[in-house]
Amino acid sequence: MLKVRDIENLLQNIPNGYLKPDDNLFAKTNAAIILPYKKLGAINSVDIDKKLDEPDKNQQNSSEIFCNVFNCKMVFDNTASYTLHYNSMHRFICQECKKSLPTEHLLDLHLSEIHDSYFKARLDRGEKLYKCYVEECKEIFANAIERKKHCIEEHKFPANFRFGQVVPTKHNKEESKNNCGSTGMELETHTDTESVATTNETSIKNFSFGHQREKTFQLKPEPKTKSGQGKGLESFSLLKDALDMDVSK
Amino acid sequence: MDAAQSTSPELSSNSPEPKPSTVPTQLLREKIREYTKKHREAIRAEVSDSLRFQLGEIKERIQELDNVTEKDVAGLAARIKRRKHATIEDMYRLSHAFLQNVANIQAFNKIPGSMQVLIKELTGNDSERQMSAAECLCNLSLGEGPVCEKIASAAGSYLVTYLHSTESQLVRLCLWIIANILATGQKCASVLMKMQLLPQLWKMYCDDEIADPLLDYREDAAICLQLMSLNAPNLMTQEDRNFVLQQMADKNPTCVAAEYHLFIVFHILFTEPHIISTLYPPDALYLLNFSLINLNNTNNFLTQPQRLKILYSIRVLGNLLVVQPLIYSTLLLQVSCVWKSSITALLNKLFAFHNEHLSQEALWLLKIILHLEEENAFMQPNILESIHIFEECMPFDDKPIEEEAAAAMAV
Ligand SMILES: [Zn+2]
């Protein structure tokens, strides 16, 4: 055990007062006894045999699940891959035009900008209403072009950001006039399933999606040849038997 | 979206159609499955569908996987580029190839436009291909700076968007890719930092109302925040710092991934002493209590979480006492009333872990406390006499530093 005098001697070599995070004392400790982060890749490990043993597979061995969301023709051979499909493709779907968006925030933007007539009215009064695509960013813009410019310049988004909103034609024209030559950007003009807002007054914003999974897929008793897309898919299912190899030690 | 950017002529058009590589994909899957089965008992059950490997590690662990060559990769890359589409098989093979070595990653990166095809699949409307593409990008992010910069600028906006997805495995893969990018370097980290990544990660990290373990991203988000605070504190905006300052007290000290909290807060906020000296009293008290909980409830200094908890509690507490000396009386009160202990007992606990690095930092804390005792003139007369430090855990000047570090590593 160290004597008081020994401790006092030790203390003389210890730095005084406030030490910033990059101080030598802390850096030395971290280098010696804190494991640095090791980059890790990932490989799917879902046990296909195990998946085949799932109860729902035993009961309905030859069943197929058809996604009945509007215009979707996907077929699945198990609930796990259907769930995956549903969660990533149909969770945030516009009831009005059936466009599927990847997140709630982007669906919100879509609903107000494309289908909400009140939005249009406020816009015509000159209000700034276009919210940033980045959910955590609180910036709001007068038009879609300014927002796009902001996303490219401030958030380093690609110019062809895939989930950008199609701007209603009328506003496109106005904005193009206003911004003519100021930016080299093109408007997103793909019009696949988008429809320009109607005068419909329904408050779409408050709709609840309420998509019941049970009602969504139909179990067919007869085996059927799978469609090309569904064939040979080895699903990344939601099974919990896959194990994580944390080998960073 | 990809066609315009893939016009560089050199490699792409004349790459030969890939010969099917010697290892059938089915065998790759078989091997992964066997491996998973064999190690099931050894590994803790996980919510994720993925095995995680470091670069090159898969070859050591699973035999017969060494046949996906750079040539195969170049062929696959050229093919997906030409078809503007990648199948699940293509991406599964690429995933394996990237896990194997950095040469395969570079071979892929050399084919212009090939990464755009992966991003197209990531954002497309086939969820299984989306997942394969995310996995592929995750393994691609094992590469060095240039390839990670490319991923950050081409895919970053989607990675950040998908953090709000309802598909848990996709969210997780995005977090893993983001972590790899943040770990790679400031240049690629800076792109992601511009996408409001910090507040988004913070919310995932502090969210304690999780309905399903599948949706628990706290640990993965914590790792991202830790990397961000360690590698890129200079890239943080004033807005980011203010956000952390305001939301600091959101993390419950007893919840999942709480061991990262003081680390993150320390590296983000303690860079500026004036921030700490002007902390609001409730925030200062929160940090004080968080530290005391860590110090009192951690009874070993062996694992990474234990070490993080103990070390960062000392660092936070020490600095807090330096710039807010008035909080010292609160500390003494908490230690005696809440923890039924004393400040010397707390310090002795630290010295008793017999770790010389830890002891150095505990001495720093002791020095600060001695100073406060003097200042306040309520010097407990024999505070040093009650301190128990064992000789063998203190380094002495004749011992070279390298030796010290090696000894500590061996523990
Ligand atoms: Zn569908």
Ligand SMILES: [Zn+2]
């Ligand atoms: Zn719509």
Ligand SMILES: [Zn+2]
């Ligand atoms: Zn923004």
